[in-house]
Amino acid sequence: MVLTQSPGxxxxxxxxxxxxxxxxxQSVPINYLAWYQQRxxxxxxxxxxxxxxxxxxxxxxxxxxxSGRDFTLTISRLEPEDFAVYYCHQYDTSPTCTFGHGTRVEx
Amino acid sequence: VQLVESGGGxxxxxxxxxxxxxxxxxxxxxxxxxxxxxxxxxxxxxxxGISWNSGSIYYADSVKGRFTVSRDNGKNSLYLQMNxxxxxxxxxxxxxxxxxxxxxxFHSWGQxxxxxxxx
Numbered sequence: 001m002v003l004t005q006s007p008g009x010x011x012x013x014x015x016x017x018x019x020x021x022x023x024x025x026q027s028v029p030i031n032y033l034a035w036y037q038q039r040x041x042x043x044x045x046x047x048x049x050x051x052x053x054x055x056x057x058x059x060x061x062x063x064x065x066x067s068g069r070d071f072t073l074t075i076s077r078l079e080p081e082d083f084a085v086y087y088c089h090q091y092d093t094s095p096t097c098t099f100g101h102g103t104r105v106e107x
Numbered sequence: 108v109q110l111v112e113s114g115g116g117x118x119x120x121x122x123x124x125x126x127x128x129x130x131x132x133x134x135x136x137x138x139x140x141x142x143x144x145x146x147x148x149x150x151x152x153x154x155x156g157i158s159w160n161s162g163s164i165y166y167a168d169s170v171k172g173r174f175t176v177s178r179d180n181g182k183n184s185l186y187l188q189m190n191x192x193x194x195x196x197x198x199x200x201x202x203x204x205x206x207x208x209x210x211x212x213f214h215s216w217g218q219x220x221x222x223x224x225x226x
Contacts, residue, residue, distance in 0.1 A: 034212040036151075043201055043216035044151065055214070087151055093210045095139045095156025096165035102150045 001025055001090050003100035010105045018075040020103045022088035027068050034089040035064055035073045037082075038102075044087060048073065075105075083107055108132040108215040110202045115220035118192055126220055128185040128202030133215075136160070136180035139205040141213065142187050144198035144222075154200070155187065159208040170196075192224045 002025040012018055022033070031051035036044035046055045048064035051071055061076040075082055088100040114126040126142070142154040155166045155176040164176060175188040185202055199219040205211040 032212075036213070038151075043218060044213070045216075046212060046214055049206070049212040085150075089151075089212065091205075091210055091212050093207070094163055094165065095141060095158050095205065095210050097141075097153050097156070097210075099143075099151040099153060 001098045003088050003090055003098055005088055005100035005103050007103060008101075010103060011107070012078055012105065013107065014078050014080055016078050018078055018082070018105055020073040020086055020105075022066075022071045022073070022100050024069045024071075024090060028071070028090050029092070031067055032091045033066070033071050034091060036087045036089060037084050038087065039081075039084045078105070108204060110204060110215060110217035112200060112202045112217045112220035115200065115222045117223045117225065120192060120194055120224055120226055122192055123188070123190045124192060124222060125189065126187040126200055126222070128217060130183045130185065130202075130204070133204070135183040137208055139207060139209055139211065140178060140185045141203040141205060142176060142185075143201045143203050143213070145201070145219070146195075146198045152198070156205070156210070157185070158210075163209060189222070192222075194224050196222060197224045198222060
């Protein structure tokens, strides 16, 4: 499984809407697709799992959608702390998985 | 949930290193665990995963045959034995807890242990 994220870099301003894409090389079983945010110097933080379920404590401005091979992470109105790198992640019922190469959201 | 990696450092190509991850705050033997690495300035790469009872173990092709993942449920610890290290293994290695006993998304991450392979 290969996950292709686009764009590589997204240049936006606070208050803008961000739309990040993740395309899988084959259909993702049971929508086992997650999104993570990574700020500089920090480990990744889980945002979304099951393609569209927000993890505990994640603001409602983050939403996930999609199925099959195409998935989207949307940030409705960017806050200053949202400028970071975002990764999609295909996981499984076995201990194996794949990450996308990331999308950097920059000011 | 707390995951604390240790054992990283500077090592020559071809040598070995063993990473450890001490876990607390959850029932250790209920969950699958993984190692994920991140080369400096680059993206995330999944390295290896192990199910709750070590019955299922998987490796990325880039480390297969060189790295061995193991766990000791009695000590709440995860390990990564890295042999025949290459310069491209240089990375921050994260210990990660999966959501389920055999797999699942990654709910909790450690702070990472830096491994630098250089001559």
